[in-house]
Amino acid sequence: MKYAIITGGSRGLGKAIALQLAKDLNYHILFTFKSNQEAAHNAKAEIEACGVACEAxxxxxANKEATTQFxxxxxxxNPDAQIEVVVNNAGITKDGLFMWMPEEDWNSVIQTSLQGFYNVTQYFLKSLLKQRYGRVINMVSLSGMKGTPGQTNYSAAKGAVIAATKALAQEIAKRKVTVNAVAPGFIHSDMTKDLDEKELKKLIPANRFGEAQEVADLVSFLASKKSSYITGEVININGGIYS
Known part of the structure; x- marks a missing residue:
């Protein structure tokens, strides 16, 4: 049974990505979530309605011991499970000016995005290399590309994952395992619901926020065999705001 794993897959972009990988590529889905059991239950049901198996x-x-244990x-x-796609989507924001940023807000944001990438990707990497096929897709951000004031911690975390994406891609390309990053701009989601959309739209050449579905379609392409000659890339999906 061929699986795709999505971290932080119970809501928002993670859920949209999980659904699209099930629909387009017929992958069974394994997703992780941290706390919202109701959202995870609902996501699992929606994914299973696509005719694939799903486990949450x-x-x-961010916890290495827990990641390995689970x-x-x-x-x-699931001894017959073959993981082919790893989507590192889990991430949190704790915004604030760097001058007054508590160490905890710095550490937790870095740990979730960067340490989470290490914990999950390294766990599955040997099997991807052994089977000589795989896709690692890292969800980064516009913040990691250009930096965002008030998000020094988040920008640092996503910028580090971008650099790791480029390095790891070169290490493993010969084994037909690709590593790419997707950098969304302003996308309708829980993470952007408190932003002033009317004002921010003025900064975006496309004059609108993006939809989770648009990001999911891009990830689905990168997870497919069609993308086999693309690796080490960061693909922006932001309506032209950073071009």
Missing amino acids: LQFDV FDAWMKE
């Missing part, structure tokens, strides 16, 4: 694991990807248990229960 509740733990914090994946070990799942792999033991």
Whole structure:
């Protein structure tokens, strides 16, 4: 059974991506979530309605021990599972001016995005290389490309994942495992619901926020065999705001 794993897959972009990988590529889905059990339950039901198997694991990807423990248990229960696609989507924001940023707000944002990338990707990497096929897709951000005031921690985390994407892609390309990053701009989601959309739209050449579905379609392409000669890339999806 061929699986795609999506971290932070119970809501927003993660859920949209999981659904699209099920619909387009017929992958069974494994997703992680941290706390919202109701959202995870609903996402699982929606994904299963696409005719694929779906399982949700509740733990914090920033925690190396928990990540290894939960994946070990799942792999033991699913010995026939073949992970082909890893989507590192889990991320949090704790915005504030760097001058007054508590160490906890710095650490938790870095840990979730960057340490989470390490914990999850490294866990599955050997099997991807052994099977000589795989897709690693890292969800980054406009903030990681150009920097965003009030998001020094988030910009640092996503910028680091971008650099890691480029380096890892070169290490493993010969084994037909690609590593790419997707950098969304302003997309309608929980993360942007409190922003002043009317004002921000003026900065965007396309004059609108993007939709989660548009991001999911891009990720689905990168997860497919059609993208086999694309690796080490950061693909912006932001309506022209950073071009």
